[in-house]
Amino acid sequence: MPGEQPIFANMVKLNTNENPYPPSPKVEAAMRQLCDNMERFRLYPDFKAEPLTAVLAKCYGLENDQVFVGVGSDDVLSVAFLTFFHSDRPVLFPDITYSFYDVWAQVYEIPYKCPMLDENFRIRKEDYYQKNGGIVIANPNAPTSIAEGIDFIEDILEHNQESVVIVDEAYVDFGGESALPLLKKYENLLIVQTFSKSRAMAGMRIGYAMGSPTLIRAMNDVKYSINSYTMNYPSLSVGVAAVEDDAYFRECCEKVIRTRTWARMELERLKFTCLDSAANFLFVTHPFVPAAKIFAALKERGIFVRYFNKPRIDNYLRITIGTKEQMERLMEALLEIVPVAEKKEGV
Amino acid sequence: MPGEQPIFANMVKLNTNENPYPPSPKVEAAMRQLCDNMERFRLYPDFKAEPLTAVLAKCYGLENDQVFVGVGSDDVLSVAFLTFFHSDRPVLFPDITYSFYDVWAQVYEIPYKCPMLDENFRIRKEDYYQKNGGIVIANPNAPTSIAEGIDFIEDILEHNQESVVIVDEAYVDFGGESALPLLKKYENLLIVQTFSKSRAMAGMRIGYAMGSPTLIRAMNDVKYSINSYTMNYPSLSVGVAAVEDDAYFRECCEKVIRTRTWARMELERLKFTCLDSAANFLFVTHPFVPAAKIFAALKERGIFVRYFNKPRIDNYLRITIGTKEQMERLMEALLEIVPVAEKKEGV
Numbered sequence: 001m002p003g004e005q006p007i008f009a010n011m012v013k014l015n016t017n018e019n020p021y022p023p024s025p026k027v028e029a030a031m032r033q034l035c036d037n038m039e040r041f042r043l044y045p046d047f048k049a050e051p052l053t054a055v056l057a058k059c060y061g062l063e064n065d066q067v068f069v070g071v072g073s074d075d076v077l078s079v080a081f082l083t084f085f086h087s088d089r090p091v092l093f094p095d096i097t098y099s100f101y102d103v104w105a106q107v108y109e110i111p112y113k114c115p116m117l118d119e120n121f122r123i124r125k126e127d128y129y130q131k132n133g134g135i136v137i138a139n140p141n142a143p144t145s146i147a148e149g150i151d152f153i154e155d156i157l158e159h160n161q162e163s164v165v166i167v168d169e170a171y172v173d174f175g176g177e178s179a180l181p182l183l184k185k186y187e188n189l190l191i192v193q194t195f196s197k198s199r200a201m202a203g204m205r206i207g208y209a210m211g212s213p214t215l216i217r218a219m220n221d222v223k224y225s226i227n228s229y230t231m232n233y234p235s236l237s238v239g240v241a242a243v244e245d246d247a248y249f250r251e252c253c254e255k256v257i258r259t260r261t262w263a264r265m266e267l268e269r270l271k272f273t274c275l276d277s278a279a280n281f282l283f284v285t286h287p288f289v290p291a292a293k294i295f296a297a298l299k300e301r302g303i304f305v306r307y308f309n310k311p312r313i314d315n316y317l318r319i320t321i322g323t324k325e326q327m328e329r330l331m332e333a334l335l336e337i338v339p340v341a342e343k344k345e346g347v
Numbered sequence: 348m349p350g351e352q353p354i355f356a357n358m359v360k361l362n363t364n365e366n367p368y369p370p371s372p373k374v375e376a377a378m379r380q381l382c383d384n385m386e387r388f389r390l391y392p393d394f395k396a397e398p399l400t401a402v403l404a405k406c407y408g409l410e411n412d413q414v415f416v417g418v419g420s421d422d423v424l425s426v427a428f429l430t431f432f433h434s435d436r437p438v439l440f441p442d443i444t445y446s447f448y449d450v451w452a453q454v455y456e457i458p459y460k461c462p463m464l465d466e467n468f469r470i471r472k473e474d475y476y477q478k479n480g481g482i483v484i485a486n487p488n489a490p491t492s493i494a495e496g497i498d499f500i501e502d503i504l505e506h507n508q509e510s511v512v513i514v515d516e517a518y519v520d521f522g523g524e525s526a527l528p529l530l531k532k533y534e535n536l537l538i539v540q541t542f543s544k545s546r547a548m549a550g551m552r553i554g555y556a557m558g559s560p561t562l563i564r565a566m567n568d569v570k571y572s573i574n575s576y577t578m579n580y581p582s583l584s585v586g587v588a589a590v591e592d593d594a595y596f597r598e599c600c601e602k603v604i605r606t607r608t609w610a611r612m613e614l615e616r617l618k619f620t621c622l623d624s625a626a627n628f629l630f631v632t633h634p635f636v637p638a639a640k641i642f643a644a645l646k647e648r649g650i651f652v653r654y655f656n657k658p659r660i661d662n663y664l665r666i667t668i669g670t671k672e673q674m675e676r677l678m679e680a681l682l683e684i685v686p687v688a689e690k691k692e693g694v
Contacts, residue, residue: 041550203388203580233550
């Protein structure tokens with residue numbers, strides 16, 4: 001089940017890693033153009049999703065046949081699991097990572113194994129040098145927010161030339177390093193990104209994969225066997241507009257990064273430990289006040305963050321970076337919740 | 348692979364069973380409202396798809412928990428296959444029917460068996476009284492266009508109380524009889540419908556299933572394991588508007604039915620045999636001119652119909668009902684292609 005989606009006036013929603021800024025004004029213009037051509041809605045959309053795959057290919061310096069688009073990166077990842085993971089050997093991904101990898105493995109009856117992150121919540125690349133049926137690495141990882149460099153990813157690729165290696169870069173635009181340059185060298189690399197975070201369009205459901213023509217063709221073959229027309233006409237049109245407004249995209253990402261830097265400083269003043277984030281969220285823990293208590297106390301105040309009641313991370317909170325104003329409200333609330341004097345519980 | 352989607356000026360597109368009329372003006376109004384609230388696009392859509400499931404439930408006299416929505420009926424049917432068909436016994440559907448049933452069965456490794464339609468392309472209900480792992484009946488069937496009555500469907504249900512029986516009613520609004528009243532009596536019945544045909548919104552990708560809360564819950568469980576947010580924000584909003592404009596919906600269906608009656612008469616004057624259609628298309632064959640030749644000759648004239656190069660139906664054409672004007676252009680072209688005098692080949 002996804003995170004809660006409560007919506008009421010004056011709430012502060014920092015629980016599902018959405019972008020605090022609206023989509024580009026060019027997206028609005030594209031939407032208005034659609035309204036002048038409602039006749040087009042009676043027809044099926046282009047099943048090759050070509051305007052969108054083409055503009056993404058151009059944006060990332062790839063050929064059109066190196067891009068696959070789907071209904072959010074969940075759809076893209078799900079199709080990738082179904083397409084590439086057929087071995088008797090287990091697919092490998094970290095024990096703490098995006099919560100859908102094991103769900104897809106279970107639905108599609110794919111064996112899997114989850115090497116543990118180290119004590120600092122870092123991926124140990126050597127864990128991925130064993131025989132496997134595929135590898136999935138979220139980079140930056142979620143919910144830890146930690147990014148690894150491109151050399152780290154390349155080491156994993158070098159040791160795994162027989163497996164498909166998926167790098168899930170949902171959060172890469174907030175300070176991570178993309179594996180994109182490695183596509184030239186590794187035909188077994190699939191990079192997955194999304195419009196839901198950095199492009200501020202979670203409501204549109206657009207995700208994409210980039211890889212060799214062989215991998216993309218295989219994914220399309222599976223896609224055409226399930227649902228030929230996944231991307232509706234508005235998605236295709238406004239998706240193109242979003243990619244074309246590169247300046248707006250960069251500006252939003254920079255604003256989020258600036259707010260993250262400020263928010264981390266403020267949280268540290270309140271004695272929180274924050275992992276090094278290259279994402280649009282912070283993963284934090286407090287030395288005296290349990291995460292579950294902080295979560296509940298924030299919720300009472302109309303501030304929603306994410307709490308995972310799972311082994312190893314049940315004393316952490318994942319806090320989406322909102323606007324500066326939202327983060328100020330968060331800090332004011334936390335000031336009431338966590339003790340400023342040490343070693344005293346404040347809830 | 349789906350049917351061709353050529354788009355050029357002045358073409359007559361009668362090959363993918365789209366509605367010849369645009370969506371309701373209320374759909375356009377709903378789209379324009381979305382443009383005034385672009386801020387909403389940064390947020391994930393409602394994962395329960397509630398505005399849309401609720402309005403569909405109301406429209407069909409059901410409870411909200413009896414409706415499932417997906418990205419076109421292909422998505423809905425694919426989720427249903429994955430959810431319900433797990434037996435070692437074969438799933439049953441006719442040898443001539445919607446071309447995706449066997450594809451989904453293959454992708455999900457579901458055993459299946461295809462009882463033959465009789466010599467008049469009718470389903471023999473007795474074929475479905477054998478042990479099975481599930482049943483799928485398109486009613487009206489495609490590409491035959493023939494509809495069976497509700498008693499026929501009930502007979503199949505009565506003989507199959509241990510299997511999930513899916514009735515695919517993609518074309519029901521053009522003269523078929525829905526199995527809807529049987530939902531009260533049979534908890535194993537799942538009815539699937541779509542916005543792509545009668546609601547003139549193929550470009551939006553909206554399909555839905557109606558069934559017992561048990562079946563719908565099971566489908567949602569699988570859906571939440573694959574992609575929690577399949578329906579984007581525009582789909583949910585304009586989908587509601589489309590359902591609410593019932594008068595427009597009925598008017599479009601009636602216009603299509605009137606044009607179908609006229610088109611059939613014209614085709615019969617040209618010596619075509621037309622199966623009895625309760626759909627927005629006609630399935631036709633000519634006694635002297637091979638279907639493949641007619642298909643090619645129409646294509647040369649910018650008129651696209653559908654030809655299936657498959658056993659038993661390779662001398663038939665599936666012709667979507669377009670506007671009266673489009674059908675007139677079709678008849679003019681056919682007049683050039685098929686001989687008016689008997690027993691002379693005219694291509």
